[in-house]
Amino acid sequence: MSVKKKADLKVIILGDYDVGKTSLICRYINGKFQKQESTVGAAFFFKPWGPYNIAVWDTAGDERYSGLSHFYCRSAGAAILAFDLNIPKTFESLWARFGSILDAANEDCLKIVVGTKSDVLDESTRDVSAEEGRKLALELNPDLDQAYVEMAGAPYFETSALKDENVTEMFEYIFQRCLPLSPEQHNRFKGKKSTIDLLEDSTEGPNRKKCC
Amino acid sequence: MATDHREAEQLVNTSDSDLQEAEFVETNEAPGRCDSAVFAKTDDLDDLTLNITNGVIQNHRGTITSLIRKRSKRSNTPRDQETDADLTNNSNPSEQDIANSIEQSELSSELSEDEDVKNGLEDLSLQDTESAPEEAPSVTLIPSASESDYVNSLEWKQQKKHIFILSESGKPIYSRHGSEDKLVTIMGVMQALVSFVQDNKDNLRSIVAGDHTFVFMNRDHLTFVGITRGRESTQQMLLQLTYMYNQVISVLTHSALTRIFKQHRNCDLRRPLSGSEKFFDNLLNLMDVEPGLLLTSVRCLPLDSSVRDIVSQTIVQHAKVKDLVFALIIAQNQLVALVRMKRYYLHPMDLHLIINLINASESFKAAESWTPICLPKFDAGGFLQAYVSYLDEECQTCLLLLSVDIEAFYTLSECCTKIKERLNRYNALTAISNSLQRHSYSVQQCSIGDLRHFLYKARSTAQYTSPELGPPYNTPDQQDRLFGLYHFLHDKVHSVSRPLKLLYHVGQYETLLGWVTQGFELYAVFGPLVTKNIAIHAVNKLLRWIKREEDRLFILSSVTF
Numbered sequence: 001m002s003v004k005k006k007a008d009l010k011v012i013i014l015g016d017y018d019v020g021k022t023s024l025i026c027r028y029i030n031g032k033f034q035k036q037e038s039t040v041g042a043a044f045f046f047k048p049w050g051p052y053n054i055a056v057w058d059t060a061g062d063e064r065y066s067g068l069s070h071f072y073c074r075s076a077g078a079a080i081l082a083f084d085l086n087i088p089k090t091f092e093s094l095w096a097r098f099g100s101i102l103d104a105a106n107e108d109c110l111k112i113v114v115g116t117k118s119d120v121l122d123e124s125t126r127d128v129s130a131e132e133g134r135k136l137a138l139e140l141n142p143d144l145d146q147a148y149v150e151m152a153g154a155p156y157f158e159t160s161a162l163k164d165e166n167v168t169e170m171f172e173y174i175f176q177r178c179l180p181l182s183p184e185q186h187n188r189f190k191g192k193k194s195t196i197d198l199l200e201d202s203t204e205g206p207n208r209k210k211c212c
Numbered sequence: 213m214a215t216d217h218r219e220a221e222q223l224v225n226t227s228d229s230d231l232q233e234a235e236f237v238e239t240n241e242a243p244g245r246c247d248s249a250v251f252a253k254t255d256d257l258d259d260l261t262l263n264i265t266n267g268v269i270q271n272h273r274g275t276i277t278s279l280i281r282k283r284s285k286r287s288n289t290p291r292d293q294e295t296d297a298d299l300t301n302n303s304n305p306s307e308q309d310i311a312n313s314i315e316q317s318e319l320s321s322e323l324s325e326d327e328d329v330k331n332g333l334e335d336l337s338l339q340d341t342e343s344a345p346e347e348a349p350s351v352t353l354i355p356s357a358s359e360s361d362y363v364n365s366l367e368w369k370q371q372k373k374h375i376f377i378l379s380e381s382g383k384p385i386y387s388r389h390g391s392e393d394k395l396v397t398i399m400g401v402m403q404a405l406v407s408f409v410q411d412n413k414d415n416l417r418s419i420v421a422g423d424h425t426f427v428f429m430n431r432d433h434l435t436f437v438g439i440t441r442g443r444e445s446t447q448q449m450l451l452q453l454t455y456m457y458n459q460v461i462s463v464l465t466h467s468a469l470t471r472i473f474k475q476h477r478n479c480d481l482r483r484p485l486s487g488s489e490k491f492f493d494n495l496l497n498l499m500d501v502e503p504g505l506l507l508t509s510v511r512c513l514p515l516d517s518s519v520r521d522i523v524s525q526t527i528v529q530h531a532k533v534k535d536l537v538f539a540l541i542i543a544q545n546q547l548v549a550l551v552r553m554k555r556y557y558l559h560p561m562d563l564h565l566i567i568n569l570i571n572a573s574e575s576f577k578a579a580e581s582w583t584p585i586c587l588p589k590f591d592a593g594g595f596l597q598a599y600v601s602y603l604d605e606e607c608q609t610c611l612l613l614l615s616v617d618i619e620a621f622y623t624l625s626e627c628c629t630k631i632k633e634r635l636n637r638y639n640a641l642t643a644i645s646n647s648l649q650r651h652s653y654s655v656q657q658c659s660i661g662d663l664r665h666f667l668y669k670a671r672s673t674a675q676y677t678s679p680e681l682g683p684p685y686n687t688p689d690q691q692d693r694l695f696g697l698y699h700f701l702h703d704k705v706h707s708v709s710r711p712l713k714l715l716y717h718v719g720q721y722e723t724l725l726g727w728v729t730q731g732f733e734l735y736a737v738f739g740p741l742v743t744k745n746i747a748i749h750a751v752n753k754l755l756r757w758i759k760r761e762e763d764r765l766f767i768l769s770s771v772t773f
Binding site: 017022026036037038039040041042043044045058060061062063064065067068070071072 | 463464483484485486487488490569573574575576578579580581582583584595598600618619621625
């Protein structure tokens with residue numbers, strides 16, 4: 001632990017106040033949902049993914065912290081642009097507020113548009129259509145080629161941190177795109193779960209000893 | 213109840229002339245004294261008031277800029293210079309953004325409407341005359357009253373202390389109780405009162421109406437209003453309002469605040485402040501229970517000096533990083549260790565803001581954080597960057613590293629890992645958590661009969677110590693009353709018109725002794741039947757006890773990088 005692990009990919013999450021950025025991150029990192037307080041400044045998470053180390057910056061949505069944005073955007077490999085599916089204004093902010101902030105990120109930075117709180121979304125009164133979301137996602141990523149989009153889908157997800165819907169899928173999409181695994185690596189790491197199920201029959205018992 | 217009590221009290225002696233001074237150990241050796249100050253020397257209340265009337269913070273202006281300039285001189289590589297430029301401007305674009313994005317919106321209710329003013333005045337006068345606080349419970353039980361009903365309810369009017377922040381144009385910014393949205397009218401009245409007096413080239417300072425004291429403070433286009441029916445004096449309320457002002461600065465910086473109002477005189481400051489309400493609320497709650505804010509001094513976690521040395525040496529060794537100004541460890545609102553850059557001091561008022569930051573926010577417990585914070589006494593013009601991380605699983609011991617370099621996060625994160633490792637190796641974290649579990653010390657440990665509680669402040673180090681609250685002060689009501697007694701005693705001793713060295717006061721339920729010297733301030737609470745002689749003996753004994761324990765109770769050596 002004494003030598004700082006080097007991060008292979010820096011992921012940041014942006015979005016208006018109270019759209020559920022921290023809940024999304026915590027759902028992925030800790031695997032559970034809990035009520036979050038508003039984030040102060042920016043919080044840093046570290047997560048291994050396969051052979052790689054992922055650094056995740058969870059940021060505060062309050063405008064008064066925008067002075068920090070240069071710092072965490074610099075050399076970001078992927079940016080999650082989160083908005084609340086139930087509040088159209090938060091979707092508009094993605095363009096208006098965060099588009100320019102991302103200039104500091106890597107040139108090939110992958111931008112993922114993510115709608116949150118899909119569990120409380122009422123389809124009949126819905127203001128931001130999935131089509132609009134997908135459109136924005138493609139506009140933000142001009143260098144994403146057509147073939148890739150057809151294969152993997154557009155970088156647009158509708159998630160629920162509460163019900164754990166599409167959260168892991170969204171992160172997997174990022175990592176598959178930014179840190180493609182070789183087939184060999186894929187076999188080694190893909191099957192392994194990031195959390196250990198104590199009730200599950202331990203089939204990889206002998207392997208576990210190697211863990212240091 | 214409170215009034216009865218106050219009347220029943222009888223001032224037996226308010227000056228030291230009748231007392232045989234010889235009986236007091238007149239020492240220069242005030243326990244907890246230290247020549248190399250750990251903190252910036254604390255302001256006396258008088259200094260503070262002077263500061264308030266001047267209306268501007270003058271000390272340490274531009275400290276951060278000078279630190280940054282020093283840095284750019286030191287390193288001449290192009291890359292660094294680039295980041296330097298980045299940093300000097302760093303706060304500017306953001307503040308600009310904030311200021312620009314603030315829409316000019318009209319005050320929803322016009323002040324000039326007589327109707328509203330009249331209503332507001334009625335509200336105010338109602339508040340003055342209500343005099344049966346004990347009847348409240350029946351009202352407090354109505355839970356689902358809407359916000360607008362709430363601010364008209366008896367419960368709202370009977371709150372013990374109200375704090376309001378409004379802009380010069382009368383726009384609500386903050387209210388401690390009830391949503392400030394619903395208080396437009398009453399805030400309009402407050403602003404009307406303030407401007408009416410200002411028209412005559414004068415300043416409205418306070419109004420006393422029955423049980424209530426209304427205190428007004430104008431600073432940087434903001435009006436702070438404090439209304440209390442507790443025992444706080446006008447001076448003490450001003451100090452509390454100053455803390456509130458400092459909290460505003462801590463979020464925005466003084467430069468941003470002035471710029472915002474320069475651009476839009478009637479802007480809605482709630483937007484740039486959004487998300488920081490919890491800091492204001494928490495600060496006010498702290499002020500109600502934490503004597504350190506009243507005494508502008510800091511409580512240290514009782515710790516063997518050997519352990520404390522290990523902690524501060526660990527910080528010095530592992531956090532010797534460029535541009536790191538302050539490194540501190542805080543555990544449950546108490547200071548464990550502080551290491552500072554040479555020539556720079558941390559003011560206790562700034563430290564209270566830091567403690568408030570940690571105390572008010574759960575979000576630091578989840579992960580390492582990086583956040584800007586402005587320390588008004590250190591430099592009101594700019595932000596320091598704070599690295600915040602808890603060192604233990606239980607999230608009790610918190611490490612803060614304050615730097616002027618916005619890029620320093622990863623370096624500081626490494627420092628934190630090393631510090632944690634070494635503190636664990638020397639069992640220092642266990643020692644800290646043991647000390648936390650022991651809850652400070654009980655007054656019985658001083659083995660002085662009749663002494664119920666005390667506050668002792670070492671003036672040169674701006675630190676204070678006090679035992680935990682035991683019976684009869686084990687209920688919130690009684691604690692509140694005790695805190696009121698301390699406010700009373702503190703006010704009498706520090707009275708602007710007649711400051712006292714010594715006050716012996718016999719009340720209905722307890723006898724109080726306040727004693728202020730060059731080196732310390734002591735506020736002691738005895739049982740009601742204690743005689744003057746016994747009290748004097750007791751405090752002498754107490755001073756000897758504190759002297760014996762000073763290594764444990766105070767941080768006596770100031771450690772620098």
